[in-house]
Each structure stands twice: as C-alpha cells, then as structure tokens.
Amino acid sequence: MSLSLKQIAQHPTPYYYYDMSLLRQTLATIKEAISPTPNYHVHYAVKANANPLLTSEIARQGFGADCVSGGEVQACLDAGFAPQDIVFAGVGKADWEIALGLDNDIFCFNVESMPELEVINELAAERNKTARVAFRINPNIDAHTHEKITTGLNENKFGLAMEDMLPAIQRANTLNNVEYIGLHFHIGSQVLNPDFFTPLCHRINELQVQLEAEGIATHNINVGGGLGIDYENPNEHPIPDFEGYFSIFRTHLKLRPHQHLHFELGRSIVGQCGSLITKVLYMKQGHEKKFLITDAGFTELIRPALYDAKHFIENLSATTAETTVYDVVGPICESSDVFDKGVRLPLSQRGDILALRSAGAYGEVMASTYNCRSLVKGYTE
C-alpha cells in the first residue's frame, strides 16, 4: 500500500484512506477495456461509496452513475455526473425521489413493480414530461455469491418475474407519460468468476427473441453490476479483470445493431482503492488467544459482521519480522464486532497502525454512529 507512516499520522484514527492513483488506474483500465465497443456504457454504482472525493473524480472521467435513492441522485448531480448518464433503480422510490429524477431529466428509471410504473407516469404527467423507463427483470440466475448479496433468483424483492415482462411493457406502451427504453438485470454482487455472467447473457438472448416476436423494440440492455474483487490478495490483484468481464458480454450477448449495453459497477471500481486505517488500543492476552483491540469497529466497517466478509489486515507500523496469531476485534459492545479471527500478523502493540484493505466499497458508506461514535471520515492522503 502506498501510504507512508508520515501520511498516516496526519489524521486521527479510525479513518478511510483512498488511493486516488489506484482509482485513476482502475478507471483508465475500464475505459481501455470498453473502448472497442462505444455502445458500452459504465455507470458507477454510487451505493458502493458516495464520498465526493471519489465520485467527483469518477464523474470527471466521464462515467455515468447508478443511483438507488433520491439522496444518491442529488449526490451524483452535486458531484458533476451528467443527468443524462444517471440511472435510478430501487424497489421503493418515494414520490419526491421520482420527482427529483424527473425534474433533472435523468436518463432512466429502472422500474421494479407495476404500481411504481403508474406513479412515475402520474408524476411525469403532472410535469408534462415523459419518463424513460427500463424494467428490472429477475433472470432467475444463481450468481454463486453470499446469500445476503445475491439478487437474481426468483424469490426476491427485486424486479419483475420474467413472465411479467411482456404485460409490463405492454402496459407502459399504453401510458402517455412513460417511454419503454430497455431491460435491466442484476444477478448479485462480489461475483468472482466472470463466467457466472454467461447464463445471464443467454437469458437476455432468449428474452430478446420473445420481445421481437411481439414487435417490441428494446434500445437499452442494462446488466447491472457485480464484478468481484480479490479480498485475499489485494496487492496482487489491485485492479479486477475488466477485460475478461466485458469479453463475456462481447462473446455471449447477442446485442442488436443500435442497442446500447449498460453496466452498473460499484465494488470493482472503488473497492481496492480504500483502506480503513485504525490504531491498536490494546493487546489483550487471553488464556488461549491474543486479541488486538482496535479503535475501529463495525461502526466503521460492517462487512465482516454482516456478511462474514474477510478484509486483508496489515500492520503498517510493525518493526519486527516476528509474527503471531491474533483475533482482531473492535470496541463496540457486541460480540459480532470482530474483524477477523486467527490472523497472523507481526508482533503488535498499543499504538500500532493497522490497515483493513479492500474497504473502498461498502465501507465508509455503510458506517453508523452506533454507541454514539463519530461518523468515520475519508481522506486521500
């Protein structure tokens, strides 16, 4: 990690450190990987990290945005994303959130239920506007990921079942203030093997044939996000295999001429560029274990407690090569406040600085103030 101890000392721990140079390299790699296909568009899934340090850079580089709340739409507008590059998903869009999208002429609402379609139509009519809508279809595909972040299977609160797709589009086509422009999918998150997106391509090919038989034209296909990152070896794989990922779609998805393909990538864009920096408060010698008690807890990084996620832990200040095994735990009064158990680290002591790596996605943005703690902040150096 390109962070010197002098830099670390600049901010009170715990805090998030963002490696902007890695973010820029990641963005450049994505641009390079999609450059042969100008009809491919990447929307940054801002739910992964809404820190303006990152969003303003991503917007400046010309990426679109994928939002799931009015707050995110506003944050993206503030960060400089062009409204015509913003897509807005979410199962429960409140009226004011839909209105915000309409008033700013965002590119598309990803509609997840029939009542939502009717409300978008009504609110658009009040404004004398036409809302562009895509239907989120549940493709019933197993993304082979953690149960709490898989979304593509049938029994799910997201999207419409495949058999409801046609009636939904037909209904949209009878409404005056919505325009059907596409289909939206998302199979899950932290999908490590790009091959798991192949069945999605096949499913979309089938659905396209079905729609064409009904004379329905679909201009946009949105395949969501989900590309995973290497949490175990962040130093070896700081940038995910975007080339391999996009080539799955190039190989398997039968895009029609003039169709645009949209991606909503979150974790793969910002995940590796963030680390949670924390200080060891105490080394507690138990009877069978040694605990490193840190000043960060699940209030700063909830992924281990919520999804059994593992983040690679590094001691940035250790001066010895001698190692031992620790349970690394936070200060929150809950037994789930454990970052990892049985981690081999250099001998560590009070005052040492640890980095929890690969925490740029779903880290700072999921922080809380539980136990009346201060909300964690993020810095670039």
Ligand code: LLP
């Ligand atoms: N599009 C849709 C419709 C989504 O639901 C998501 C993520 C994304 C795009 C972006 O997915 P990504 O490229 O980041 O995998 N908090 C969890 C992850 C939740 C993902 C929710 N949806 C975690 O920390 O692992």
